[in-house]
Amino acid sequence: MKRSATTAGLLLAILLQVGVLVGMVVQAATPLWTGSELRVEVMPVDPRSLFRGNYARLNYGFSRLPEEALSEFLGLRVGEVVYAVLKPDKEGIYRLSGVALERPAQGVFIRGRLMNERAPLRVKYGIEAFFAPKEKALQLERDLVGGGIALLMVTDDGRVALKDVVPHEPGKGTVTTGPAAPRVTSPGDTP
Secondary structure, eight states, X not given: OHHHHHHHHHHHHHHHHHHHHHHHHHHXXXXXXXXXXXXXXXXXXXXXXXXXXXXXXXXXXXXXXXXXXXXXXXXXXXXXXXXXXXEEOTTSBEEEEEEESSOOSSSEEEEEEEOOSSSSEEEEOSOSEEXXXXXXXXXXXXXXXXXXEEEEEEOTTSOEXXXXXXXXXXXXXXXXSSOOOOEEOOTTOOO
């Protein structure tokens, strides 16, 4: 009797661990399965050593917020949730149009976490690294020197996943390195 109880307990522990891992994978993949696709500009952080292994570190215009972006919100701490509100320009490239500390009621937005408390404010969204097979990584290293377009999948609650990175094609959006001037919203405002 003791042996079957131990076996049952061990089996339950294994199933619980597998269940937690499956839940983590499903949660991370949900934006890829159910999200809407957005095109945003992306610049490599360091074009000279873009790839270490088979990944690239990426920088977005909305990753660094100007000092005035959240100046009206005092006492921000590292790790605080921030919502970047995005709107498409005439070429279909999404750009920062506002910043909020509470989830916006409507519109397209992505959820990130504040990485520092001083200007320029950095926000991490979980899309700052792109993993690719070695051949594609080497080709992107050459193609992304002038910037590129990241294809993001965004859910209605602001979770985001990086689907792909493609080289910038002339006539399909301009590539700029600086963030757009955002509109700051107070909690309760609708951007």
